Amino acid sequence: MGKVLIPTTETWPKTADVVVVGGGMVGVATAFWLARAGLSTVLLEMRGELGSLTSAQSIESFRAQFTEPAMCELALQSIAIHENFADITGLPGYDIGLRYSGYLFVTDDPALAPSLKAAVGKHRELGVTDSEYLDGAEIRRHFPYISETAVAATFRQRDGAFSSHSVLQGFVQGASAAFLVGTRVTGIASDAAGICAVETDRGTIATRRVVNAAGPFAGIVGKMAGVELPLTPMRRQKAYITPKPQIPQDAPLVIDVGRDAYWRPETGGAFIAWVDPDDAIRQPSEHLPTEWDFAANTLDKLIPLTPFWEEVCAGLKHKDVLLSAGQYVYTPDDQPLIGPLPEAPGLYLNCGYWAGVMLGAAAGKRVADLMTGVMDPQDNALRPTRYAEGVVSAGDSFLRGHH
Numbered sequence: 001m002g003k004v005l006i007p008t009t010e011t012w013p014k015t016a017d018v019v020v021v022g023g024g025m026v027g028v029a030t031a032f033w034l035a036r037a038g039l040s041t042v043l044l045e046m047r048g049e050l051g052s053l054t055s056a057q058s059i060e061s062f063r064a065q066f067t068e069p070a071m072c073e074l075a076l077q078s079i080a081i082h083e084n085f086a087d088i089t090g091l092p093g094y095d096i097g098l099r100y101s102g103y104l105f106v107t108d109d110p111a112l113a114p115s116l117k118a119a120v121g122k123h124r125e126l127g128v129t130d131s132e133y134l135d136g137a138e139i140r141r142h143f144p145y146i147s148e149t150a151v152a153a154t155f156r157q158r159d160g161a162f163s164s165h166s167v168l169q170g171f172v173q174g175a176s177a178a179f180l181v182g183t184r185v186t187g188i189a190s191d192a193a194g195i196c197a198v199e200t201d202r203g204t205i206a207t208r209r210v211v212n213a214a215g216p217f218a219g220i221v222g223k224m225a226g227v228e229l230p231l232t233p234m235r236r237q238k239a240y241i242t243p244k245p246q247i248p249q250d251a252p253l254v255i256d257v258g259r260d261a262y263w264r265p266e267t268g269g270a271f272i273a274w275v276d277p278d279d280a281i282r283q284p285s286e287h288l289p290t291e292w293d294f295a296a297n298t299l300d301k302l303i304p305l306t307p308f309w310e311e312v313c314a315g316l317k318h319k320d321v322l323l324s325a326g327q328y329v330y331t332p333d334d335q336p337l338i339g340p341l342p343e344a345p346g347l348y349l350n351c352g353y354w355a356g357v358m359l360g361a362a363a364g365k366r367v368a369d370l371m372t373g374v375m376d377p378q379d380n381a382l383r384p385t386r387y388a389e390g391v392v393s394a395g396d397s398f399l400r401g402h403h
């Protein structure tokens with residue numbers, strides 16, 4: 001059973017085999033797997049609660065419909081962990097609210113139809129055999145609320161949503177690690193052999209291994225260890241629209257790939273969002289503003305393919321729209337950085353996510369497998385050294401919002 005505590009002088013851990021910086025989905029999953037591998041593990045989270053920064057902002061959706069091999073592999077491995085979550089964490093009957101509500105990537109732009117068709121072909125190559133390509137007539141037969149202008153889509157019923165909050169808490173409950181909240185990492189010390197300690201606002205922990213899972217702040221934590229990481233955090237807003245009779249509650253996550261806007265039903269209402277490629281806020285922040293016109297801009301983008309939103313708009317009041325924001329963190333190939341960084345001996349990365357809630361479970365396991373020698377570093381396509389090695393396959397997933 002993991003311990004979550006605000007440390008005191010009596011409970012302060014003076015040493016650890018490994019320290020994880022950051023208590024979001026990625027860091028918590030990493031701590032679970034490291035402790036499971038037999039390493040004494042301490043996670044440090046600067047905020048008062050675990051999972052309260054970016055991970056609290058996700059719309060808790062997951063998919064296997066990726067076209068990059070490394071992303072698809074991580075997504076499938078994470079789904080397998082989620083599907084066996086109670087057994088893996090040793091929490092009998094533990095429910096993570098997994099539901100196969102589907103993902104529909106759809107367009108009314110005939111020029112995008114070939115890339116949707118090609119995506120299904122790539123899914124097949126990567127072992128995802130149950131995604132489908134739909135033409136206009138098939139789209140309308142399955143999803144009558146989609147506009148007649150839709151010409152092409154990919155759909156997978158076994159994509160869906162889950163309670164990422166439950167997953168995070170389950171990893172905590174199932175882990176024999178210490179989770180220290182209200183504890184900010186302020187420095188990383190090194191000696192001739194590499195990293196030797198983590199400094200915090202409450203004291204120092206002697207350790208030879210640190211995992212940087214600091215989400216949007218991972219670049220800052222990297223600098224503490226003397227490295228520049230190729231990370232760009234970008235604000236991503238979303239809105240929750242309160243329950244309205246026009247919103248079909250059996251709909252999948254619907255993504256207009258031409259307009260980079262999406263929605264999915266949630267408890268009678270819906271989450272709506274637009275992944276703005278030009279969002280100007282690109283600095284890590286715990287206090288992200290939201291724009292009053294974000295929901296209106298997003299609805300403008302949703303109406304062409306799902307016209308019922310126009311009717312919803314007509315009756316929409318200020319109190320029906322709840323805005324919030326988090327950050328996606330981009331890398332040069334829009335895929336995360338996972339594994340050791342040889343230039344800073346002892347430093348491991350697990351950062352650079354724009355879909356970290358759905359990928360965190362397997363990404364955490366990969367860090368533990370790399371640290372304990374279970375995984376050969378060359379089998380890890382997401383190793384941070386891939387850019388220097390020149391073995392990068394460009395990201396081309398829909399909805400990453402990064403052109």
Ligand SMILES: Cc1cc2nc3c(=O)[nH]c(=O)nc-3n(C[C@H](O)[C@H](O)[C@H](O)COP(=O)(O)OP(=O)(O)OC[C@H]3O[C@@H](n4cnc5c(N)ncnc54)[C@H](O)[C@@H]3O)c2cc1C
Nearest residue numbers: 022024025026046054055059061185215326355356357358
């Ligand atoms: C609107 C929106 C919708 C999204 N929808 C989805 C989705 O449906 N599915 C999906 O998979 N992903 C989604 N995402 C992305 C997902 O939320 C993130 O990729 C994921 O939460 C990243 O997790 P993380 O643990 O890396 O980061 P975080 O949750 O940000 O955790 C990092 C932690 O590190 C801590 N920290 C930072 N610096 C320090 C320090 N110096 N000392 C101690 N602690 C520190 C922070 O306080 C924070 O708690 C969405 C994001 C947004 C914004």
